[in-house]
Amino acid sequence: MKVVIAGGSGFIGRRLARSLVADGHAVSILTRSPERRSGRVPLGAVAVAWSMRADDALVAALDGADAVINVAGEAIGPRPWILGRKRALVESRLRATEALVEAIRRLSPDRRPGVFVQASGTDVYTGLDVEPATERTPPAGGFLAELGIAWEAAAAAAAELGVRAAFVRTAFVLAREAPLFALLRLPFRLFVGGRLGSGRQWFSWVHIEDLVGTYRLAIDDERVRGPINAASPNPMAQAEFARALGRAMHRPAWFPVPAVLLRLAMREQATLIVDSRRVVPALAIELGYRHRFPTLEAALAEIVGPG
Numbered sequence: 001m002k003v004v005i006a007g008g009s010g011f012i013g014r015r016l017a018r019s020l021v022a023d024g025h026a027v028s029i030l031t032r033s034p035e036r037r038s039g040r041v042p043l044g045a046v047a048v049a050w051s052m053r054a055d056d057a058l059v060a061a062l063d064g065a066d067a068v069i070n071v072a073g074e075a076i077g078p079r080p081w082i083l084g085r086k087r088a089l090v091e092s093r094l095r096a097t098e099a100l101v102e103a104i105r106r107l108s109p110d111r112r113p114g115v116f117v118q119a120s121g122t123d124v125y126t127g128l129d130v131e132p133a134t135e136r137t138p139p140a141g142g143f144l145a146e147l148g149i150a151w152e153a154a155a156a157a158a159a160e161l162g163v164r165a166a167f168v169r170t171a172f173v174l175a176r177e178a179p180l181f182a183l184l185r186l187p188f189r190l191f192v193g194g195r196l197g198s199g200r201q202w203f204s205w206v207h208i209e210d211l212v213g214t215y216r217l218a219i220d221d222e223r224v225r226g227p228i229n230a231a232s233p234n235p236m237a238q239a240e241f242a243r244a245l246g247r248a249m250h251r252p253a254w255f256p257v258p259a260v261l262l263r264l265a266m267r268e269q270a271t272l273i274v275d276s277r278r279v280v281p282a283l284a285i286e287l288g289y290r291h292r293f294p295t296l297e298a299a300l301a302e303i304v305g306p307g
Helices: 011-022 056-062 083-106 143-161 179-189 208-220 238-249 259-274 282-286 296-303
Strands: 002-006 026-031 046-049 067-070 115-121 164-170 172-174 205-207 226-230
Touching (some): 026 056, 046 056, 056 083, 115 208, 143 164, 226 282, 238 296
Parallel strands (some): 002 067, 067 115
């Protein structure tokens, strides 16, 4: 199988590329800086330059691909969401997606990919926690939710071209190299870790291997159309997560940070850690996916070393 990954030099893209290469698939990674990013392209994958425009080079890169995966976009954190930053978050996502869909449009129908898999986020479920949110739950409001819906809508245009379109709505990712997890882990390293805000807000998470597994399911299973949640089947209260992280790191979890301080320091961006997301991977479970790390204890034991 020939797979093209936009944004494949990022930490999620690299993990996905390594998984596909290990199974014998031909993987091309679209990157704006092939020379500078060459050290971040997994062994066995090929770096291909792209300008985030639907030019002849991009059309050639997608020609005959079986699957196109898009995980390109500016990182949500940790830089402040000033007006220009918000614009960059939106434009980096929509521009890449629209270029990929337009390049697919320029291909003859018999040369188009069978599936287009688009990254998205579980922020579309923020605050909808009376019951566990599934792929059928109507979206919430707010900047991140609206960004996710717009991102998915841009990718959905691929379906009009006869290409199956899937959107992987991703919970908080647990991985050694995940930037946001490193920030969450830092206070515990310094013996000042604890719950964030009230601690009663729901916290949904996914181990990186199950995130990759969900992408692989979206690529391989024809029944995945539209959103699919990449999350552990066991969301929990944030305070419970903090206690589990403290135990895994052999550190106390006694130092709470009030929500008012987090909102003063982070402003609108505080939604990432103080607002509630109670998400379950209903579709993945329905399709028979078995999580390698369904419990937080197992996930933390795999990624958190001593200290």
